[in-house]
Amino acid sequence: MIYLDYAATHPMRPDALAAYAQAAALPGNPASVHAAGQAARERLEEGRARVAAAFHVDPRTVIANSGGTEGDNHVLLGVTRAWQEQHGRPGHLITTPTEHSAVLAPARWLQSHGWAVTFLTPDVHGRYDPEQLRDTLQADTALVSIHHANNELGTVQDTATLTGLAAARGVPYHVDAVQAPGVLSVDLPGWGVTYATFSAHKWGGPRGVGFLYVRRGETLPPVTLGGGQEGGVRPGTQDTAGVYAAGVALTHAEAERTATHAHLMALRDHFVQAVSSIPGVTLNHAPDGSPKVVNLTIPGADGEALLMNLDMLGVAASAGSACSAGTMQPSHVLTAIGLSEPDARSSLRFSFGAATTATEVETAARALAQAAQWSRS
Structure with missing residues (x-):
């Protein structure tokens, strides 16, 4: 996983x-x-x-x-x-x-x-x-x-x-x-x-x-x-x-925060570049915000289906706050910044830690492309 x-x-x-x-x-x-x-x-x-x-x-x-x-x-x-x-x-x-x-x-x-x-x-x-x-x-x-x-x-x-x-x-x-x-x-x-x-x-x-x-x-x-x-x-x-x-x-x-921040910056940039080839993908997260988080939308793909497909492919991500998981409601954060309910339902959050590797984010990006294809078909 x-x-x-x-x-x-x-x-x-x-x-x-x-x-x-x-x-x-x-x-x-x-x-x-x-x-x-x-x-x-x-x-x-x-x-x-x-x-x-x-x-x-x-x-x-x-x-x-x-x-x-x-x-x-x-x-x-x-x-x-x-x-x-x-x-x-x-x-x-x-x-x-x-x-x-x-x-x-x-x-x-x-x-x-x-x-x-x-x-x-x-x-x-x-x-x-x-x-x-x-x-x-x-x-x-x-x-x-x-x-x-x-x-x-x-x-x-x-x-x-x-x-x-x-x-x-x-x-x-x-x-x-x-x-x-x-x-x-x-x-x-x-x-x-x-x-x-x-x-x-x-x-x-x-x-x-x-x-x-x-x-x-x-x-x-x-x-x-x-x-x-x-x-x-x-x-x-x-x-x-x-x-x-x-x-x-x-x-x-x-004690490790400075090194962790730099590592997460590199991972986030690497992941964003890797997922940019997915048709229609758009980014929602603040480019100057915490490097821990990538939030993206894949229009036309169902978020719940994306998560299940990713899980089958060995990747754990989320559709937003863990405290609201399972509510089947679009993210209140995403609708507050102007996303439509369909786009909010087609959005996922990926978040990284110090133990996350470049290989893992590359693999996750390929899995996301596959999951999006399955969800849209």
């Missing part, structure tokens, strides 16, 4: 697997005061410290959780609830139509409960003009939530500039940065964001582990109640082994 679905999940790194096994063998609860509990606590805090170091922040600002979906929901629902309790009425939220469903779903829920929600308008590659954000900010804007790197297009936003505009009006800014670590630079203080969400399985850590950054001096009320773990922000017994393994994986991924 040629695995070209790294944007969905990065296979767990060997160093992370070893770290997980080591920490999972510890019997204690990290909240316990006895020696076994404190041994587990040491691994938990080492994992947190590694994540904080990679993102250039204080470990006390890093909250361990289950991943990006939990983090996105926590920020949108927690911040808006606190704002509404303070002001006695719903306020205003700004986000985009190309966000992950973990942002869009709570945004639409808030909209159905009286909140005014502005969805910014993207260009053809999913970029957002800072001036549009400036013009959209209102006196009652409670939060801005815009991703850094798009999971389907690879488009990278100018997060520092966007954050600065929100900060000038005193509005908190949340960034879903799930697709960035290990490929793109993440500098949370430099960006100036208030909140940021991450998932460890995107950089080769374990699935079901993530992190929520809350800037020093800011508050975020819990959305679940029960215990005092994670400073009371996210109660529940922590996944010690998962957090430790996530930190180890991120340390190595960040």
Whole structure:
């Protein structure tokens, strides 16, 4: 199997697997005061410290959780609830139509409960003009939530500039940065964001582990109640082994990031050139975006059939976000940037990792040409 679905999940790194096994063998609860509990606590805090170091922040600002979906929901629902309790009425939220469903779903829920929600308008590659954000900010804007790197297009936003505009009006800014670590630079203080969400399985850590950054001096009320773990922000017994393994994986991924970025750039260019001979193929991804992602359309070919044909030929790709797989709906990201529903249904995402080889992308391109021919016949 040629695995070209790294944007969905990065296979767990060997160093992370070893770290997980080591920490999972510890019997204690990290909240316990006895020696076994404190041994587990040491691994938990080492994992947190590694994540904080990679993102250039204080470990006390890093909250361990289950991943990006939990983090996105926590920020949108927690911040808006606190704002509404303070002001006695719903306020205003700004986000985009190309966000992950973990942002869009709570945004639409808030909209159905009286909140005014502005969805910014993207260009053809999913970029957002800072001036549009400036013009959209209102006196009652409670939060801005815009991703850094798009999971389907690879488009990278100018997060520092966007954050600065929100900060000038005193509005908190949340960034879903799930697709960035290990490929793109993440500098949370430099960006100036208030909140940021991450998932460890995107950089080769374990699935079901993530992190929520809350800037020093800011508050975020819990959305679940029960215990005092994670400073009371996210109660529940922590996944010690998962957090430790996530930190180890991120340390190595960040150390290799420059080399990985260059490798992915070469792979992406090679793959794009190889698939350009397929009749009618068009590219949707941002040419200056994350080199991890290629998104393309083969008009007249059914996306589901393409994926099944590719799978039979030994290539794993996707039609978009793994969290929306099986919905049979056209990608909301692609329709937001102007693709018709038929073209969105005829589109695929290929995403690469450090272990992907030039031979693999060449083979995948030939398989795609065959799959397209079968799908169109």
